[in-house]
Amino acid sequence: MVDPTTLPRPRATHVALAVVLQVRDAELQVLLWERARQPHAGSWSLPGGFLSPDESLEESIRRHLADKVDVRELSHLEQLDTRGAAARGAEEWQLATAYLGLVPADVDPALPADTAWHPVDRLPQLAFDHEAIALAGRERLRAKLSYTNVGFALAPAEFTISQLREVYAAALGHAVSATNLQRVLLRRRLLEPTGARRAPGRNGGRPAACFRFRARKLEITDQFAVLRPPQPGG
Amino acid sequence: MVDPTTLPRPRATHVALAVVLQVRDAELQVLLWERARQPHAGSWSLPGGFLSPDESLEESIRRHLADKVDVRELSHLEQLDTRGAAARGAEEWQLATAYLGLVPADVDPALPADTAWHPVDRLPQLAFDHEAIALAGRERLRAKLSYTNVGFALAPAEFTISQLREVYAAALGHAVSATNLQRVLLRRRLLEPTGARRAPGRNGGRPAACFRFRARKLEITDQFAVLRPPQPGG
């Protein structure tokens, strides 16, 4: 092998993409962007763009997303994976790093005209392999809802258990029992009561207590560690 | 935004790295490579190298590793993360994608002179941020030992429960009970008896039954799904 400083190395362009998810209208939706230019002009794709030499990957995806949604509304951002793609851009050699971004259910960011939310369960035709990436983002979210506190990133800052139940049900794609949701999240000490109560609707009903997530950054809350270290006597 | 085909985009070199782990001498060890050239000449780093335009990321890391360990001995390979690094190579703009590779405990690949195994718990000074990457690889492995069948990638093709216990203990970094290990892995149907028995050692003892992993590719075996879909009646 030779000294890399003397031999020009092949260079690729690099793109950062994001699967930005939000629960809207009781459905998990993803932010898509209608491509104005080739390749795949007119079809939908994940938002993102080219990396600049002076920024990190995370800075880059935040910068590109800032055109679509206010960055302050991104409550969580984590990396999915990186794929090289000979077939990605036909003529240029390109790599793409995908991120998962989450937006709380109670905000409705103003979007540019070329951008819209789409239910992840009914995606339109997507450019490149973006459908697979979007679905991978959904699965990552679903898994993490079970063993981390990611819920904080989808829920409003303060909420009733019923509201939270709707958010979880939409994200997980199946019915969720408010009873058990409350017990699991309280037992794990993810939630704390704010003291506030929400007045009932027109039909009456008991006023609901309000809760918040104790932490607003990602934590592992269920150490799935089977085979844990031995603890004599217990 | 402009048509990318008309405007030259900034391009970066891209490196694929691997955290290759194996249980050796009852310790989890990582394959390191002593750098012969700048930057960081003389210090240790993770094996890897530059990406070529005609290959995928995984092909690239397998090609670079082939110089160090026989590729057939890599029982598992998965992506960790990608980091941009302004500070990575001083003068050139570079991104690095890290992989986690695993080697079964019963092989001892011939290594080139500049390459050696080091216990992950006692790493020498590593170049760049490779220490953080190596530790991230170890944590990924530890987590997956709990909820997947990755054990297959660290264990020999056929083994006794005692041998497997040593492998798990080394990888997890704490004592593991053979009793409970056997129960968990059998209950989850990860292991099956081969029918063979292993003769006892000099001191006698009951002959041990031999087992193998049912599958030799990664599977999720513990759906950590708390909040699972409702199942009326049970």
Add this chain to the structure above:
DNA sequence: GCAAAAGTGTTGTGTCTACACCCATGT
């Protein structure tokens, strides 16, 4: 009072750890 919504009590099931005990072999 009655419907509606929130929240609690209770029971059953399954998984895991710990530890006692039994089994098969060498010396």
Add this chain to the structure above:
DNA sequence: ACATGGGTGTAGACACAACACTTTTGC
């Protein structure tokens, strides 16, 4: 016989899902 290492039986702790029941409101 007895030490050594392999393997099973069993009991307790815990987390979870399901569902019945109670509480608090509007009408």
